[in-house]
Amino acid sequence: MEPLSLAFRERAARALHDPVLATAMQRLERGWQAARARAAADLPEFEALRDAAVAIKDHVLANLDLYLEEFERRFTAAGGVIHWARDAAEARAIILDICRRAKARTVTKSKSMVAEEIGLNAYLEAQGLRVIETDLGEYIIQLAGDVPSHLVGPAVHMTRERIAELFAKAHGGPPKQDSAALVAEARQVLRQRYLEADVGITGANFLIAETGSIVTVTNEGNAELTQGLPKVHIALTGIEKIVPTVAEAFVFLRLLARSATGQEFSAYTTFLTGPKREDERDGPQEMHLVLLDNGRSRMLGGPFREMLRCIRCGACMNHCPVYLAAGGHAYGWVYVGPMGSVLTPHFVGIDKSWPLPNASTFCGRCEEVCPVRIPLPKLMRLWREEAHKRGLAPPAARVGLTLWAFFARRPALYRLATRLAMAALGALGRRRGRFSRLPFASGWTVSREFPAPQGPTFTAQWRAARGAKG
């Protein structure tokens, strides 16, 4: 997917006029945000779990090579085949090759952000494969030719009416009116597709080193059908998804659903260890795991390491006032919200995405709710430093900052200049106490009055009243 993040401001401005989006975002705020607060309050050890999760992740990241090797040994011993992919192109080629060898024509897919990251669907379709998304949200997005706007709910931006229209067009028949009928219709259609599929592609929420298992989490059970029914199962995920033990996986499972949607546990959680064995009735004959680096090992060795703790719960966006105003599509690439503002520059380059880490008030709510306590504002600030070094900010902002810094470094001059400026502004604004328009401040006055200064500065008053010494 070609990044459109440079146009963040314009895309966000347009989104602000979209009443459908506004309703959807309100649903998120009143729904998932409130549900997460309740879930966190209902679990006395919630904060302790968060601390434990941070410790586990940090430990794994410090020893990632060892855990990946251990995982590979167990996974292979259980009969799985592991593939290491350095970048998106390699991962796509590996997956295509497996599909070709399986003589696949139809591929079912459960939700995978890593698949979005590598642009898998478009690639496989261009190679003549039929790809069917089985997560309801992803299925809707696919029908609409759209892209996800949220990590957990890819179609949160859509109304029921729009979905009914899409379904009627794709499946025939009159548009259904209620949600239950729509879900039933999707189930009906997808059931057939599961049976037709030659290959099933899933993501993996966790990889367990001690058992070589992969863990998938869904609310629809579609990952189970995607991985269990076709002959060949391909799981695709990033190398950072390792946890050492089953017990530790549960720390994350307890946090994930609560942080994402306020559920105590996701509806379906599956631990999968190897393909179908002799004595088993169900399961794929082949099980592949594509482990993607795509810049993750670089992140591991640098100042962004903490970002690799992310478990893709979406809490940061559910609580982000900027995301809730702008919607996911404004971000212009796969990952959105605060976590997207940190990740996107890694994948597409800061020169193609610098507006994202700048589009934050640093209000800190994302960090406050992130189950693994990722310091998202700090990481966004690191990207701002990188953008500043490369001179990527818009000219007006750079000139303003340079001018301000010139005075701020010269306190005596600053005193003099501000005294004169405030005296003048104060006199001009005295009658109304505010300005409706000011040169150089149109970004403010377009929607706000600008409060007039009282006149003499505090430091000048203090000096006059209490002497120069202070």
Added chain:
Amino acid sequence: MADSPRVALFVTCLVDLFRPSVGWAAVALLEAAGCRVEVPEPQVCCGQPAFNSGDRRTTEDLARQLIPALEPFDYVVAPSGSCAGMLRRHFPELFEGDPAWSARARAVAAKSFELVSFLVEVRGMRVPPGRFSGRVTYHDSCSGLRELGIKDQPRRLLRAMSGLELIEMEGCEVCCGFGGTFCVKYPEISTKMVDDKAARAEASGAELLLAGDLGCLMNIAGRLARRGSNMQVRHVAEVLAGRLDAPPIAQSRG
């Protein structure tokens, strides 16, 4: 020191330039709490505009300019959660791994406080000197709330004022959309955020909105005024000190 500490008032650039009455209110409160107040020079700005724009060099230079001025004092107090957060949290971060400056930055950070939390936690203030009657609502500014844990302290002092009724508005912890340079870099999103804030403030039924950060206050007052609201906006220190002679933010005398 215990009975009469020497306090450096870091007045913050916005208060210095736009609303000196907040500085005087802070002086009154600190003196009521038994402090000897001084305003050391040079103090210009804590450096946040540069810090948040990714200009690390200017930030460090400004910090090196400010730290020596603050070092001689028992405490440094700022009428702003955001600037106090910069001193407390980010100054040490800036000089991590710099042997000459990191200890100095940490020492200044350890004695730097936001005004209201300083009054309550360090000086044990229970009842503020000011008088006020009316219905007020309190906006939790982000840095104060999340970097410094300021939530209860201002409310405790406000509730101790007889005649003052504190009404919580919906979403008092949600950002007002100021965000320093954010409000002019992304005016559309910022407007949406401050408009939501203004609407919720009006819906609370309070006559006066208070907060501890002038940036947020100017933003909210500016939006309320543009909406044609007659809700008043002030810094919490003005009410706590009972210094209400200056007209509310973005309003004129009379």
